[in-house]
Amino acid sequence: MDYKDYYKALGVDKKATNDQIKKAYRKLARQYHPDVNPNNAEAERKFKEINEAHEVLSDEDKRRKYDELGADWQRYQHAGAGRGQAQGGFDWSQYQQAGGGGFESFGDDGNFSDFFSNIFGSMGGRGGSRAGAGQDYQAELELTLEDAYRGGPRTLNVNGKSLRITIKPGVEDGQTIRLRDQGAPGRNGGPNGSLYITLRVLPDARYARLGNDLTQEVQVPLYRALLGGEQVVDTLSGSVKINIKPETQNGTRLRLRGKGFPVYNKEGESGDLYLHLTVQLPQRLTDQEKDLIRQLAALRND
Missing domain, CATH: 2.60.260.20 (Urease metallochaperone UreE, N-terminal domain)
Incomplete structure (x- = not known):
C-alpha cells in the first residue's frame, strides 16, 4: 500500500497552521468541486483526495498520528528497504486499527482510500465510530452591479435545496459568504458542514x-x-x-x-x-x- 502525502495534496508545508490548511482546502475545493467540473473523472478524483487530506490534517489527533507514520515511513525509505521492491514492505501493523482498538472509525469509508481506512478505521466497522463534521458545499451566485450596490434577498438552489439569503450592500466580485450548517450532514451526530457562496458581480456598461x-x-x-x-x-x-x-x-x-x-x-x-x-x-x-x-x-x- 502506497503512502499518501496529504500535505502535498493540499499544497501546504508540514508546519502549516490550521488556518493555512483550511484556506488551501477551500481554494482547492472550489476549483475541483463536482458542480464546477461535471463529468470530469480527474476533478472528482482530486476532489476526493483533498477532502481526505483535509479530514486528517484539520484534526489535531489524526494529524499527529499521520505525522508519526510519516516519520517512520521516511526512516524505512532511507534505510534502503524500498529499493527495487514495492513499498508494500512497510510494516503497517502498528498503525492499523484492529478489533476496535486504537483510532476509531469515522466517516463514510467508501469515500476514502485504503490508506486512510487502514490507518484511521476499518472498512465498515462502525460500531464505535466517532462524530465528524459534514462536508462543506461550494456554490456561486451571479449579481448585477446594481444588485451588489443595493443588496437584498436572493434565492439559490444547492443540491436540490432552495435557500433564501440576504446580500449586504457593497459586496465585491469573488467575495465568499459562509452559511453554517448548510453543508452535508455530520457523521454520527457531528455538526453539519458549511455552504460557501462565491459572489460573481457582472460587468456593467455604465x-x-x-x-x-x-x-x-x-x-x-x-x-x-x-x-x-x-x-x-x-x-x-x-x-x-x-x-x-x-x-x-x-x-x-x-x-x-x-x-x-x-x-x-x-x-x-x-x-x-x-x-x-x-x-x-x-x-x-x-x-x-x-x-x-x-x-x-x-x-x-x-
Whole structure:
C-alpha cells in the first residue's frame, strides 16, 4: 500500500497552521468541486483526495498520528528497504486499527482510500465510530452591479435545496459568504458542514468599479461645455444635477462625493463617483450654423 502525502495534496508545508490548511482546502475545493467540473473523472478524483487530506490534517489527533507514520515511513525509505521492491514492505501493523482498538472509525469509508481506512478505521466497522463534521458545499451566485450596490434577498438552489439569503450592500466580485450548517450532514451526530457562496458581480456598461469608487463616462454638448450650465447625470442612487463650468475641456474629471459604492458592513459610508467628461461635437450642421462657426473662427484668427 502506497503512502499518501496529504500535505502535498493540499499544497501546504508540514508546519502549516490550521488556518493555512483550511484556506488551501477551500481554494482547492472550489476549483475541483463536482458542480464546477461535471463529468470530469480527474476533478472528482482530486476532489476526493483533498477532502481526505483535509479530514486528517484539520484534526489535531489524526494529524499527529499521520505525522508519526510519516516519520517512520521516511526512516524505512532511507534505510534502503524500498529499493527495487514495492513499498508494500512497510510494516503497517502498528498503525492499523484492529478489533476496535486504537483510532476509531469515522466517516463514510467508501469515500476514502485504503490508506486512510487502514490507518484511521476499518472498512465498515462502525460500531464505535466517532462524530465528524459534514462536508462543506461550494456554490456561486451571479449579481448585477446594481444588485451588489443595493443588496437584498436572493434565492439559490444547492443540491436540490432552495435557500433564501440576504446580500449586504457593497459586496465585491469573488467575495465568499459562509452559511453554517448548510453543508452535508455530520457523521454520527457531528455538526453539519458549511455552504460557501462565491459572489460573481457582472460587468456593467455604465460604470467601472475600483474598490468602493465608480467611474462613469458623461457626454457634454459642445455648447454647454463652452458656455457652462447644468446637466442631469444618472447615478446608482438616482439622478443628480451637476454644474458644467464655462470652457470645460474635453477629458475633465469631476468627483461626486458619496455617490460611489457602499462600503461593505459599514452603514452610511460610500465611495465616490468620478465623472469623465467627453465633449460631444454637434453633427448635421445647418448652413446658418456653419456660417456662425466660421465667424467665430475668424474672430479668434483660427
